[in-house]
Amino acid sequence: MLTGIIGAMDIETDALKKLMTDTETKKISGIDFCRGKINGADAVVAVAGVGKVNAAVCAQSMILTYSPDMIINAGVAGGLDDSLKIGDIVVADKVAEHDMDTTPIGDPKGFISGLDTVYMECDKDITDALIAAAKELDGVNVLRGVIASGDQFICNDTERNRIKSEFNAAAAEMEGASIGHVSVMNSVPFGVLRSVSDCANGDSVTDYPTFAKKAAENSVKIILEFLKRRR
Secondary structure, eight states: OOEEEEESSGGGTHHHHHHEEEEEEEEETTEEEEEEEETTEEEEEEEOOSSHHHHHHHHHHHHHHHOOSEEEEEEEEEEOSTTOOTTOEEEEEEEEETTOOOGGGTOOTTOBTTTTBSOEEOOHHHHHHHHHHHTTSTTOOEEEEEEEEOSSOOOSHHHHHHHHHHHOEEEEESSHHHHHHHHHHTTOOEEEEEEEEEOSSTTHHHHHHHHHHHHHHHHHHHHHHHHHHHO
């Protein structure tokens, strides 16, 4: 079983790549795809770059080239749910694109034409397994909920509250829903995992650079536990 793993930044995937054996790297559309084994599990890992378009290109290239059995998008996010603190975990049960807006022609906010939905459902087995793996971490809260994506770094209460209200979202980031979008189009099971690096408020500009690396480490630990359980 081949697991595709996509992060937006090096800090979200470097630790995984360092553990890989029998590696082979291929560059597609400027993105390096590293295939090999992580503690015996077959995987292909890529750093997409930040934002929905980069993530979509990465996911589509991975699917067409490697035909993974599943795709997991892992990394950091801004926490929206009031119970979350820095370092806590959100595992998506569904994802949405919070900056998709065709409401002037009568669609609901976030509606994706073609898929004809606002929310894209994550694979339940993957989600359950990620949550079980996350619960192995000490001292962190693990939340299942909506993760909303858009091409914005959320760092003010106005946008934070809008996304919470419109999508009932637990976390906001910039890639997960576009990876979900591509995965649904290609009938590939997917999951989205996020560790909270900031709270998507006025403190985020300083919190994110301070805590992103530590938050990413939590995400990597969960992926490693997930892969161990799926071998």
